[in-house]
Structure formats: C-alpha cells, structure tokens
Amino acid sequence: MNGVVTAGAPAGERKSWRDRDGEISFIEWVDESNADRPTLHFAHANGFNGLTYRRLLSPLAKDFRIRAWDASGHGLTSLPADPADHRNWYVYRDDLIRFVEGWAEETGGPVMLAGHSMGGAMSLMAAAERPDLVRGLLLIDPVLIPNHQRRFIGLAQKLGMGGSTGFDLARGAEKRRAEFPDAETMLRAYTGRGAFRTWPQEVVADYIEGGTLTRDDGTLELACKPAWEAANFRAQGHDSISPIAQLEAPFTLVYAGPGSTCRAPAPALLAAHDPQATILRIGRASHFIPMEFPETIRREILDLQARIAAG
Template identity: 45%
Template sequence: MFQSSDHPGAEVLPRADECLRADARDLQGGGRRSLAIPGTEGRLSLLEWDGPADYPDDGPALVWLHATGFHALTYRRLLIDIAAQMPVVALDLRGHGSTTLPAVPGRTRVHRVYFGDVVTVLEGLGRPAILGGHSLGCLVGFGLAGRRPDLVRGLLLAEPVLVPQRLARLFAIARAFGQADKVSRMAAGARRRRVVFPSRMAMLDSYAGRGAFRTWPAETLADYVAGGARGRPDGQVELACSPAWEAETFNALPARLWRWIGGIRCPITLLRGGQGSTCREESAARLKAMKPWTREVMRPQASHFLPQEEPELVVEEVRRLTAAVAEGRATAN
C-alpha cells in the first residue's frame, strides 16, 4: 500500500534471545515498512498486510493503533488473522516500538503528534479506513473519527480509556498544576518501570505469568518483548517506550474527549471487559446514548487486555464492522 523502505524479516535464529528480535517474528505474508512524516526527522514504523488477492480496490483497510507502552507487533497473531479477510496496517505510535520520530517528554504535545502521524498514514492509504484500537489507540481513534470524519469509515474500540467528563476535567486541572502523577496511578507506575535487562530472554522471564501479563498467551508475550526491547551498546536491552514517555501519554488524557465523540458519524463497535475495565458501565451508557448505533460487546471474564485474551472476538467484530460499513449501515444523524 505504501511506497517506502522495507525491512525484510529474518529467519528465526537458533539462539533463544535472537528469536525474540522483532525481525525474527513470522509476519506470514506481511512486512515492516517505515514512513517519513513531513516536517520532522526520524520515521514512523508500521506493519502491513495486503489482504486477500481478490479484495476490492475500493474496500477498506483496517488501521490498528496499539495501547500505551505497547507496539504493533504485540498484536501480531490477531492482525495476521484479520489480514486473511482485508488489508491491515498497524502502527508503532510515536515513542513506541521501532518508530524513531521525536518523542521528548515535556516538549512534545502527545496527542497532537499521535493525531498528525496517523493522519499522514490515512491520507496516504489509497483506500478507505476502519480504525481499530486498544486503550490509547481508541483515544486516538475517537479524536480522528470526531475531527476528521472524512478519513474514518468505522471505529472498533477494544477497551477504550473512556472516563466520565468530570474525571477528564480533573486530569486537565492536575496537568495544569504539575500534579498529574498524583491523579494517574498508571503514570506513577510507569515511572517505576524497570528499563534495562541483560537480554530479551531475561525481560521475557521477568514478565511471564506476572502482573498485567498473567493472562497473556506465551506467544503474545514473546511478541510484546520482541517489539518492545531495543539493543544497547553494552549488549543489554532496554524498553523501546521510555517510562517518561509512557507516563506522559497516561497523563495526557484529553479534556475534550467527549466533544470529539460528539463529531463521530461512522459505525462504532465497543468491546469491553468486566475485570478492571477502563470503560465502565457509566461511560459505555453515555457513548450509546450519544451514538445509538454503537454495537457493544461486554465480556465479564475479560480484563483491560481483551485483545490479548480474546483475539477471536476482535477478529469476528472486525468482520461484522466491515460488513456494516460495506452495507452503509451507519448512522449519521
């Protein structure tokens, strides 16, 4: 879809740590590309699959946006399955994964650059787009679908960070007084993250079965480590997303979130879990009241990491949403 530099995948190498490199993960027909963003240095990294050979030229592609601290490769298995039915483009958002665009905490407007980078992708796509996202990816999706409805034909939201307006205002006030970490437990936790590990295998071992990763399949956790670690000159590895940038993203919860949602005109699918969800019943109900065509699927047993825990659900709901877009079952009022 894009004419840009290629990074062909490597063979899976015999040493376990080398098998956890991003370029050693099998993309099954996909590839990694990089894209220049006008007006800035560095490049935006993305994964891309062309979809079925007989897919119509004017059919939509899925553009997938990851959660804070993650990257596109985290969703490799999920994206490969979706690519069997349609073209897929998955970004490493600025400050994450293999993307090398500037991401300087305290000097970069977080959501402004996320929006700008994704708009560049959508405008160069050459076909309509359905935006799919997880957590942070949903926030970016809300903003783009509400502010640039011409670029978004459908919106799939997996565990969005969707808080009541009063909390969004509280975050904005806390940011203004430099107290955001006291309001956001996620940001404070991100700053305490361990950054450096002896190897990718050591990173994998430290995460396996623990904390947020305890419900993840082993292969998905390996994908997360492969794309989330980068080598250091001393032979060790470090997190590709710095704790400071991760915390900055958590603290940048948009005060105008619900205003953006007001501008959405495309079909919406909302997927949420019942365990520690970032989209509680109050917020889901408000979204459906504002956008009555929203399809909600709630899985009581799932957590905030629903795409990792129930990838088959996400694949099926992308199929449903794509059919709704094709049939023109949206929605504007």
Template identity: 45%
Template sequence: MIDSKEPEQLVRVQANAGRSSGPDPVRQTIDLPGHGSFSVLRWESDASKPLLVFAHATGFNAGTYRELLGPLAERFRIVALDQRGHGLSDAEAEPDSLRTWDTFRDDLVAFLEHLGEPAFLSGHSMGGRVAMLAAAARPGAVRGLVMIEPVLMHPNVSRLLATARRFGRPPPNPLAQGAARRRAVFGTRQMMFDAYKGRGAFATWPDPVLRDYIEGGTRDMPNGEVALSCAPAWEAATFASAGHVFWRPLCRVRCPVHVLYAEHESTLRGDVPDLIRERQPDWRLDLVPGTTHFLPMERPELVQEAIRQMADG
C-alpha cells in the same frame, strides 16, 4: 495505498515458535512530513480487499498484536503503526513536550492522509481513543471503527484532570508513576520474557503475544543488552496526558462504531457506557464477560469477529 519502498527498506518479520495461523507481516519505515519517521507492520494482501489500520495501547507496539491481526489478513489489507515514542518509530518523543493525546491523533491523521484511501480503524486502549479522535477529525477517511477497551473517562473526570493540569496541579497518576519506575534494560530478551511472564499486566497473556511485545518493543544496545524502545519517561508522560477532554470529538464521529469493553478492570467504568449510548445511540457497545483490560490478548477471536462484521456491515 501505501507508497512502495525500496526492497532494502522492507523487512519481513519472522514468526515465533508456537504462532497461530496467519501470514508474516512486513516492516516498513514511512516518513510523514512535519511529524517524523514511523515504523509500521504491513500484512500484504490483494489490493481489492479493504484497508484496516490498527493503533496500539500505551507502552505497547504494533508487533504486540500480530496474533490478533494475522488471521485478519485473509479479509483485509492491514497496517499497524508504531506510535510516536513506541516500538521502532523514530519520531521525536520528548516527555516534557507531551500535553494531550492530540499529538497521537495528529500523527494518525497524517498517516491516513499518507495512505490516501478510506480505511477501517481499530485500536486498543489509548489506540482506541486515538482512532476515535482521528475519525472525528477526518470523517471522510474512516469507513468504520472498532474500539477495544478504549480510554474513555467520565466527562466529569476528564474535565477535572484537564483543569488541574492547566493550573499546573495534576493529581497523582498511579499508572504514570508505575511506568516511570519500570526497568528499562535487561541482559537479553529471554531474561525480559522470564521477568514478565505471568506477572502484573502480562498475567493473562499467551506466551507468543508476550514474545511479540518484546520483539517489537526493544532495541539492541552497544553493550549487548536490550532496552525498552518505549522509554519509561515517555510511557509515564503518555499516561499522565490522558485526561484531555474528548467528549465533543466523540459526538462528531459519523462512521459506524463498535466498542468492546471488559468485565473486570475496564477503562469504561461506572455509567460511562450509558453516557456514550446517550450521545451516540447508533454505536454498538458490548461487555465481554470474564475479560480484563487486555481483552485482545484474552479473546482475540471476538475482536476479529467484530472487525469482520464491521466490514461486512
């Protein structure tokens, strides 16, 4: 169970206009010894309901997924973590120190240990892979896992990237390069919304989801402007450190697993789904037609149903 905090440490996050059904979450700060201070969103519910822990994608934050997670509060107690260097978490995030996503795995494992009970895990993109790594590291703490568009590269690609990085010659990474160039400061959150709406990665996002991303991923500056709380340099470092070899941990996952992946621009490219099936024949892998890497924003009802079925199964 999550430790109770004093009332002043709990902040109810208000809903945006046009929001779908679902209760408002509470924001809570949790200190994980040896890891730092993390911000989480928690949907309060009956203690008899199962626990669901959600991990977000690179550059995003827990609040980005309020539209996805809110309706699930009828079935689960839900906690979504702002990962290191993201959202409103204050854990140390020095870009030069980030080598692999094992850093995020260790944070999530510590968080699961803090919760003190087995949980269902789910995650999008980086969050899906980090959740998988945590399930491999602490099998007794994970009851089931739903990964949405997880970053699972072909084993040859991951080995090549890991070897190149070991010798100090990593190949160019377009995602990292693009993240490093991101504009970090805007005059207002509305100006940020206007700049993002319908463009680039946000092209298929509904307005409430985009507003949640901005609300959960910005900080007020002393001069009245707002800045991205995930610094472009940290986002770039996160993308650049994605190539660490992970196929052995994948084979150590023992809980039920359901993977949803997109038809277009998916992180599960080529024959990667078939390779996963060879190594984990009991896993369920479903391609979702007409979707992109931002499947949770485009088809949240399918993700919600997959999570419900995992708990029911």
C-alpha cells in the same frame, strides 16, 4: 524470538513512512491475495507497539489489507517524543490522521480504524476530526474519561497529589525496568506477571520483539521509555468524550468489566449516538481484551466490515 504465528497466517512486513521530523514504523499485511481487500489500521495501547498485536491481526490478513503502527515514542518509530512537552493526546490524533490520509490516497478509499486503550481514544478522535478518511471504527476498551475526571487529574498533577488512577499508573511506569541482558530474560520476567499476567507467552514475545532496541553491547532497552509511558498517563489535556457526537462512521465498542478504562457515561453516549452500533461488555475481561479474547475481537472486526458493506 519470532515464534510461530497462527498456522497459515502471514507474519506481516516491517515498513516505514516519513512524517514530521522522523519516520513512522509499522507492520503491514499485504500481498497479491489481499491487495484489493478493505483496509484496516490498528493503533496500540500506551507502552505497547504494533507487533504486540501480530497474533490478533495475522488471521485477518486474508480479509483485510492491514497496517499496525508504532505511535510516537513507541516501538521503532522515530518521531519526536519529549515527556517534558507532552500535555495531551492530540499529537497522536494528528499523526494518525496524516498517516491514514496518506494510506487512503494510496489505496483510493477510507480506512477502518481499530484501537486498543489509548489507541482506541486516538482513533475515535481522528474519526471525529476527519470522517472522510474513516469508514468504520472498532474501539477496544478505549481510554474515555469524563471531562471532570480529566480536570481532576490535571489539578492533581499541578498540586503534586497522588491517589488518582492516572498518577498511580504513571508512577508505576516510571519505576519500570528499562534494560535487560537479552530477550529470554525479559520473557521470563514478564510472563504471567503484572500487566502480562493473562497474556499468552507468544504475545509477550511479540511485545518484546516489537518494543525493544538492541544496544551496541547486545543488551536490550525498552523502545518506549518509562518517562514517556508515564507522561502519556499524565497527559490528559485532551477531550475524548465530546468527539463522540461528531462520529459519522459505523462503530463497535468492546469494553471490559471492572477496571475498564471506558468509563461512564461513554458507553451510554456511544450507544445513544448510533442505535445500530454494537456495544459489547465482556464482564470477565480485564483491560487486555485483545490478548484474552482475540477470537471475539476478530469476530467483531468481521461483523463491522459486513455492516459497512451492507450499507
């Protein structure tokens, strides 16, 4: 199921880092050729995993030393993830800060943070909380919801109401099939359908490889439990808008057209905070920009690095 990564690009190595009451699993691209290159961390979307973005990130391995983690409740990371206790995304922010802090100590410098969807939101919050650890920030259709909308989602949850986007997504996640006989069956079930409709098949294969656990009988189950994915959609007790005002590092925002999770006024607030920032809206893109426009994302990462290097 490994498939072929971009010709000449390394596939990355699975590693782990001890934290809290478990381990953070991550993919790392580092060898003798890039050991002295700038560092880049990539944070995935809700329900995904670091390996999902292998084909996006592998071609950048000649320019960066890269890590792509599995957040708690996702992939092969074993940190506690109890849906009943999940209220906000600050747990991801705090986990990311500790993870990046350890890496910054190891490499001797701050890290560029990049993230998609939920990964973008947690990266923004981490950058605002610990600007000393972050030298740049790339946000790919981050989940930035105005505070009044977050409060409505919280009220709707208490009252058992439906109809909000958070609830629609949560209910869909709860109904997700969690068990499959094998990877080939999963690939056939996902390719060209639902959230995976616009994904290249090899990216779907990477998502499956990085996001499933093999049972004793050889069958597969989703590593990110449907209940945990649903809990993430409902857990809106954090504020991802106010931290924009605390950002110090150069940043780039790439967001989608209709259906974007980066909602007004977030793009305008980001643009006003740093007039030199790149704010790019891809009108024909869905929320899954990294799968649909990987070349654009790689270009923006390189451009952001050039801006950082130029001071």
